[in-house]
Amino acid sequence: MARIRSIKPDFWTDGNMIGLSFAARLFYIGTWNFSLCDRGHLPDDPMGLKLKILPADDVDAAALLTELLVTGRLVRRRSPDGRTYLFNPRLGEHQKVDTRWQSRCPHCAAEAEGGFVEEQPVSPEPPRPPASPVESPGSNATRTVTDPNPPMDRRVIGGDGIGEDGVPPAAGTSLALVPTAETATRRSRRITDAYHAAEPMSKWPAVNGIVLKAIKANRWQDDEIRDALLRLANEGRPVTVDTLRIELNGLPPPRAAPRPSTTNSRVDAALALAAELERQEIEP
Numbered sequence: 001m002a003r004i005r006s007i008k009p010d011f012w013t014d015g016n017m018i019g020l021s022f023a024a025r026l027f028y029i030g031t032w033n034f035s036l037c038d039r040g041h042l043p044d045d046p047m048g049l050k051l052k053i054l055p056a057d058d059v060d061a062a063a064l065l066t067e068l069l070v071t072g073r074l075v076r077r078r079s080p081d082g083r084t085y086l087f088n089p090r091l092g093e094h095q096k097v098d099t100r101w102q103s104r105c106p107h108c109a110a111e112a113e114g115g116f117v118e119e120q121p122v123s124p125e126p127p128r129p130p131a132s133p134v135e136s137p138g139s140n141a142t143r144t145v146t147d148p149n150p151p152m153d154r155r156v157i158g159g160d161g162i163g164e165d166g167v168p169p170a171a172g173t174s175l176a177l178v179p180t181a182e183t184a185t186r187r188s189r190r191i192t193d194a195y196h197a198a199e200p201m202s203k204w205p206a207v208n209g210i211v212l213k214a215i216k217a218n219r220w221q222d223d224e225i226r227d228a229l230l231r232l233a234n235e236g237r238p239v240t241v242d243t244l245r246i247e248l249n250g251l252p253p254p255r256a257a258p259r260p261s262t263t264n265s266r267v268d269a270a271l272a273l274a275a276e277l278e279r280q281e282i283e284p
Contacts, residue, residue, distance in 0.1 A: 002052075005032040005095055016071065023059050024067045030054070031074070031088060037105035038097040040088030044076060056209060058185035069121035076119045079110040084119070187222055188212040195229040195239070207239050220248050 007029065011017060017025055030053030035042055042049070050061035065086075068074040075087045085107045110116060192208040207229075214225050228247040232239055246252075 002033050003035065003038075005029075008094060016073075020067060020071060020073075021064075023054070023057070024064045027053055027059075027061075027064045028068055028073050031068075031086075032091060032095065035088065035091060037108055038092060038095065039105070039108060040091030041105050041107040042074070042086035042088065044084040044086050056185070056205065056212065058183045066121065076121065077107075078117045078119055079107070080116065081110075184212060184215045187215055191215075191222060191226045191229065194226050195233060198230055198233040202239070210239060210241055210244055213241065214244060214248070224248060 017028075020028070027049075031042055031049065034049065034052050046061035046065045049065075050059065054061075065074070069076060073088070073090075075089060076084055077087050078084050087107075188208050188211040191211050192204060195207055195211075196202060196204050211225060211229070214220060215222070220228075225244075225248065228244060229239060232243060232247060237243055
């Protein structure tokens, strides 16, 4: 069962936490809420934890978990029966423990019996830098500028012949900058923000989830998805998976079934009754 946890103010300036990536810090805080007990036991299930903590974010849960294991924020243990689980050794030191909460955590019983083994995490190998091509002096080759941390938008170099580092290229060498691709999450946020500007009262997370599904389908461009959302907003139609798909495919919206009218039936019944009463008055 999820629990309410507190965050101390000095957490944000702790030297060990600053060394973690932004996503790893947020993922670590989320593990506090979904610990199986107040001792800090967690299931060894990276994807299951991601669906609870970062359900709509395009992140690698296994990589975030490895980062926390390598830095000692979490520990992986193996019980005598061979099953692995995670353990937060500092949760009990910084959270208020409620003794009235009777834990049903299966790992508490395993640790009471003893025999568990702590597994040493393996640090991932850093990526190797790409080999730069050898260019002969005076050649008219195109040199690709790479950035280990490229921004998410497309950058453009002017025609002044100066690179990003302020150093002019060698004679006869031109610069070609490879545009960086945005993640699906950033693309969906930008599209959803455009729709939210037209419909401020809409539920942003729900619309963003629908947009993310449309992006991952790889059938439409971002501009097409955004324009379809704005058309739905202008027509006052709700955004659902079906309405967005119909709008993107250029299909007419389904017509609502006409409601049966009770006015005509009441008028016909009243006329029939009046005719019957008139007939009875005329007959001797």
